[in-house]
Amino acid sequence: MKILKDRLLKDGKVIGDDVLEVDSFLKQQLDPVLMKQMADEFYERFKEKKVTKILTVEASGIAPAIMVGYNFNVPVVFGRKQKSVTLNDNMYSATVFSYTHQTSNEIVISRDFLSADDHVLIIDDFLANGQAVEGLLDIVNQAEATVAGIGISVEKSFQKGRKMLDEQGYQVESLARISSFEGGKIHFLDEE
Amino acid sequence: MKILKDRLLKDGKVIGDDVLEVDSFLKQQLDPVLMKQMADEFYERFKEKKVTKILTVEASGIAPAIMVGYNFNVPVVFGRKQKSVTLNDNMYSATVFSYTHQTSNEIVISRDFLSADDHVLIIDDFLANGQAVEGLLDIVNQAEATVAGIGISVEKSFQKGRKMLDEQGYQVESLARISSFEGGKIHFLDEE
Structure with missing residues (x-):
């Protein structure tokens, strides 16, 4: 998605070998117009799928997810x-290890909001490991x-997450795929 | 706002004397169509004000805030x-006491994203104390x-928060104002 890649090049900050700081438009400060454009792109890529629910994780997944949910008209x-x-x-829970913070967290969701009838589109802002x-x-x-698909704003394609999800056979759609931060700059997978 | 009040009556659960559980549409599960309608109503009520930034707090404030931000076309x-x-x-921070959890938290925001030039519309989902x-x-x-105004989804008018903000002279707009939970039911301030 060109508009997101251009914004990453303009406002993203590469820190070291593998950290991309996007606090000014995707993390602590959010650009709602860009979010809406991203949500429209996710809708285009998954609109043929049956989707009954959008699933994400707090905090920075919520903003893109709510706009995708609006496009699909689902919770x-x-x-x-x-x-x-x-x-x-009454809870589902899963343990998630964060490489960035070197700590484990639980992700918790009430059983009231996810059932065997659901077709779930997972949305998250970053895919790394x-x-x-x-x-x-x-x-x-x-x-x-049922997993309808996985939509990611920014993918670090050189880390293992994307390969792992591809091998499990999911439809994964990432709006920007970064191949490396060589020379302190963002390089994208050449896809277009 | 009639559509929000109707939804509170239909899906909100009163627990004890002062707790309203809205997990199914405003908290852990979010109704994006209702969020958009609420954002449109906030826009109507504050559109004459100069607004350069929307400010909220994670996690349940993010969804309404991003849609309000889209309407105002501001970060x-x-x-x-x-x-x-x-x-x-490089941080602003404030200590917030939670009566619900009887604990104190810090709210933290980077100085990069708020400056003396900003006219800030504060959005939050609940106003109690x-x-x-x-x-x-x-x-x-x-x-x-500068504070442009304060927009609240659901106000418990019988607790001290609204009175305190009114006394400080802010424009406070709450989309649903609850006067009591007498008899285990939601009663609204008669405003319309």
């Missing part, structure tokens, strides 16, 4: 991150729901 | 909640920015 459910979880029969998405997939499986 | 900034904060010159909004106002003041 949006977000997982809460918790340090530890008290076992509770794929731990957050794997946690969400784990929860979709616990609910015996 | 959305959200405060992160943290248990404790390491002092950092007003602690979260007071924290956001504290941060706007630290930035020497």
Whole structure:
């Protein structure tokens, strides 16, 4: 998606070998017009699929997810991150390891909001090692729901997440695929 | 706002004397069509004001805020909640006491995203004792920015937050104002 790639080149900051800082438009400060354009692009890429629910994880997944949910006219459910979880029969939970922070979190979702009838489109802002998405997939499986697809804003294609999801046979759509940060600059996979 | 009040009556659950559970459409699961209608109503109520930025707090403030930001075509900034904060010159922070959880959190926002030139519309999902909004106002003041107004989805008018904000002279617009939960049912202030 050209408009997102251009914005990453303009306002993204490469830090070291593998960190991309996008706080000014995708993380702590959000550009709602860009979010809407991204949501429209996700809709285009998944509109042939049956989708009954959008699933994401707090906090930075919520903004793109709500706009995708509006386009599909279906509810949006977000997982809460918790340090530890008290076992509770009414919760799905999955453990997610963060390479960035070198800590584990639980993602927790009430069973009221995901069932075996659901066709779930997973939306998240970043795909690197794929731990957050794997946690969400784990929860979709616990609910015996169907995965309609996985939509990612920014993918670091040189890390293992995308390959892992492809091997599991999911339709993964990433709006910007980064091949490397060589020389401190963003390089994209040449796809267009 | 009739459509929100009707939805609260239909899907909100009153728990005890002062808790309203809205997990199925405003909290963990979000209804994006309702969010858009609420954002349109906030736009109507504040469109005469100069607004350069929307400010909210994670997690459940993000969805309404991003849609309001889209209507105003301005960036959305959200405060992160943290248990404790390491002092950092590049952060605004405010301490917020939660009566629900009986704990204090810090709300943290990077100085990069709020400045003295900003006219800030604060959006949040609930107003009860007003602690979260007071924290956001504290941060706007630290930035020497201007408060354009305060937009709230659901106000518990029988708690002290609204009165406190009115006394400070802000334009506060709440889309549903609850006067009591007498008899385990939601009663609204008669405004229309």
